[in-house]
Each structure stands twice: as C-alpha cells, then as structure tokens.
Amino acid sequence: MSGQPSAVRNRGLPAAGPEVFRLTTPVVLWWIWVAFAAANVIDLAVQGSSGHSGLVIGAILLVITGFAYTLALRPRVVADQSGITVVNPFRDHHVPWAVIQGVDTGDWVRVHHTKDGSAVTAVDVPGKAIECWALYLSARTKRRAAVGTSAPRRSRGFGGFAGFGEPPDEHARLPAEAKYLATLPPAKAIASLLDTRAEKERARLRQASPEPPGAESARSAPATARWAWFPFTAIAVPALALLLVALLA
DSSP states (O other), X not given: OXXXXXXXXXXXXXXXXXXXXXXXXXXXXXXXXXXXXXXXXXXXXXHTOOHHHHHHHHHHHHHHXXXXXXXXXXXXXXXXXXXXXXXOSSEEEEEEGGGEEEEEESSEEEEEEESSOBOOOSSOOXXXXXXXEEEEOOHHHHHHHHHTOOOOOOOOSGGGSOOTTOOOOXXXXXXXXXXXXHTSOHHHHHHHHHHHHHHHHHHHHHHHSOOOTTOOOOBOOOXXXXXXXXXXXXXXXXXXXXXXXXXXX
16 A cells, blocks of 8 residues: 555545555655666676676666665554554564554654553553654655645636535545544645544454453453565665676676
C-alpha cells in the first residue's frame, strides 16, 4: 500500500488480507533507478566498452542497486491477524497485537510495545518503540506541524460548490473516520489507522480470554527482531566485486 491507507481508498472498509503500508516516493525512486541502471547496461553492451571499464561501471551500478533496494524498496510495514511486522533496511520486527501500547509519529511512524511481552492493560508497563523506516514524515510535513498550519483545501466550482453537471465530490461520501484520515499526511494517517486497529485487536483478545479479577497481567508472545541477511549480501557482494576490480586495474 502506498500513499494513503486502504481505509481511505476503500471508504473505511478494512482489507481482507494482510495490509502492506509504504510510501509512494521511495518505490518510485527505486523504479527510476532500475530504469536508469538498465539503460546504462544496454548502452555498455551496444558501445562495446573495454572489459575493465565495463566491469567497473557494472560493479558500481550493482552497489548502488543494492543500496536502493535496501533503503527504498525493501522497507514496509505489514499488518495481519497476528500483529504488525516492521521491515526495516537490515532488521525485521514482529509485534503481536496484545503487546502493542500504541502507534504514533515522530520523525517516523513508531510502534510502542511492552518490553517483557506482557499484555497491555490499564496499568502502565515499561515499553519501547520501533521506528518504521518505510513510513517517515517529510520535512514539509514537519514544518507545517510546527507552525500549526495545513495546506489550503482546493474547492471545485464557483464559490466552493461543485460545478453544474460535475460528479459529486468523492470525499463527501466517505465515512467520518475516512474523512479524518484523508486530511492527514500519509504517514500520520497510517499511524492513526494502525493505532485504531491495535486498540480493536487488544479488545478482541481480552474478550476472547478475560482475566479473573486481581490476576496479574497475562503474558503474550513478546516482540521479536531478527537480522535480515539478504540486504547485507545485496550491498556487500557488489562492493567486494568493485574492490577486486579496482585492485586488479
């Protein structure tokens, strides 16, 4: 999912399967780079560049492609029945719904969760936050938030009314929650959507297994993190190849 969350695009109806959240700009930049790299490879093949120079250029293209994949295409946030998975450039985090304390924004969208895997209750427990590389707030958005202004809404037709014969405004038919999300920057809208879903999922889990009065907070599966080795490989192997080509010059 890019740009706006599906609740906005689908008039508040949640997606049936896992929802993937990412911003449009990094994905567009990735495909622009892929097209540029492919054009350079074709140009090298057509011109028949010398063996060494062709290897150097090819290795440089591969190194940059590895960085572009790792930093632009790979990062995403996935919400499914089990919780939220944050895919960052080099690490993957999975946070079950029961331990999510909230989702908000700083420079990035942040998923707050309990440290020890205890389920979220009315009693505050120590927590930590995971920043989502894929969902960042642009400098323009942060400047607007700092001065407390928002972009002026564009009106349609004379005096803000739709022109004669024009289709009715799609925004006017959206549910109240979707209208609110549509007014937010994409990252903030996604954070709000995830926070609302986390609250609903926690309520569903509490109803499914209610705790007896006076019982300690139930344990849930804790948040987990693991290193992702493919991004390291996508960068390290071309970089090593470039180093070897340079040394053999």
